[in-house]
Amino acid sequence: MTPHQKGVILTLAGVTVLSLDALLIRLISADHWTLLFWRGLLLSLSLAVFCRPKARLPRRLLLGSALCYAATTITFVLAVRLTSVANTLIILAAAPLVGALLSRLVLKEQITLRTWMALALCLAGLMLVMSGSREGNLTGDLAALLCAVCLGSKLVCDRAARPANMAPALVPAGLIIALVGFTQAPVLTVPATDAIWLGLLGLGVVPLAYALISQGPRYLPAAEVGLLLLLEMLLGPLWVWLILNEPPGREAVLGGLVVLTALLLPRLPRQRRAHSATSTSTPGA
Template identity: 45%
Template sequence: MNTEYLKGFLLTSLGVLVLSFDALLIRLIQVESFSLLFWRGLLMSLMVALWCRYRYPGKPLFYSDWANIRSTLLFSMSSILFVSAIHHTSVANVLVIISAQPLFAAIIARLFIGERSAPITWIAIAISMLGIGWVMKDSWSSPNLTGDLMAFFCGIMLAAKFVNDRSVKHRDMTPSLISAGLLVSLISFFNASPLALSGADWGWMLLLCVIVVPIAFVLITLGPTRISAAEVGMLMLLETACGPLLVWLFINEEPSSAALQGGALVILTLLIHGYIRWQK
């Protein structure tokens, strides 16, 4: 097996497993979205900057080319939408809806970089959209609709970031996380109360922003330099499987039957799709 491919596969898998704790920690931190986003962006930027300074001594931490700007904006939007979605709907709904992002990536790659997808991919897209529609079926007349739609657009933003990073696979796009985190922090500052945290919230916040998020996204950002954006998206299914389970185990937030049914359809579709593509 190609060693670079294996390295990309393992780095991305580890990153996604670490990221599985993201939704749980967001739930445990008793503070409104913008205050959490302020610290999440600021502390992530600091940790990634330290990593880049160690990994690439002497190289700049900020770049002004269009690939870096696009990656910064897309990741910033996906971060804001993700945290906001967690506060407006169930964790299971958010992660199941976002799990379709490898299929969003196929559409975006076709439209913007001319990358053609096999007919089986378009069939998988259609089936997965049905699964997502089923997850959201009880939300159309409830407050959860806002959170579900945020998760949907978060998946699109994340898919677009993977496609963008893959289009410049000769580069390490990790430094874009620094500017993305600072942008998230700046946007959130005007609506946040950063010092509103108390007690255990500070501990959960540090665990989330200093360890979980930086490590996870550094590893996941390295993935598209070695494996395709669609394969990175497929590996993100690990979070869909593990995230709701962790929330269920630790804070007893049970997924709805629609989330379980629709999620099973989406995950099964993506796994079959991945297996067929791998065979070819």
């Protein structure tokens, strides 16, 4: 297995697990600040037990990754509570755009023409989704957009620290999230049903997903990791639709199709070349 293949498999596995995140947030009835307190605390505790750094991590990048992830989580929870899950996840399509721009400016990584075209399509899909926002959910859409900026920044921090494993940065990130939730939550107690969903979210889904996704930038450019994260946009609304009967709006569907096209675009030329090479090497072709 090549490093590139390993990065793709780890990232896709993380995204599949993460696609349950929005559904669990919707199933929890507690105040969003209470939810954030327990989510951050459980995340930090679970990763502190299972995720030990094998080498000394760059302090500035560790802090940057932790702060960016904390901001990503807070804005994501607010967005899911204030707008539709489909809108939230599709707007996160802006994350690879931020990641590509920052990696180009900060890390001097070259971005291929196909990737730039894909990022342009992502931006078009984002604008289409937000054009359908009504007054009531525009605040949630803006929170999702800020979440995309924070997520793109985290990917670049993790990429800059390669080949170090930045999953341990999620431990202080969880403590930051818990501290913010603690200062804002009206109460910290939750109903028994919520405790089950919170345990699954904070001890299973989130730490496992981000432990896997954090491996991606060790092997892949930040822009490609961001594009793979777009698969959550397809799976997340599907679970919410099936379980909670919340269908995506027309603009969300159209915008999602545009973003899906962007996700596939960078890979089509490579597949075509591979097919051509196979045909050429076949006897009698």
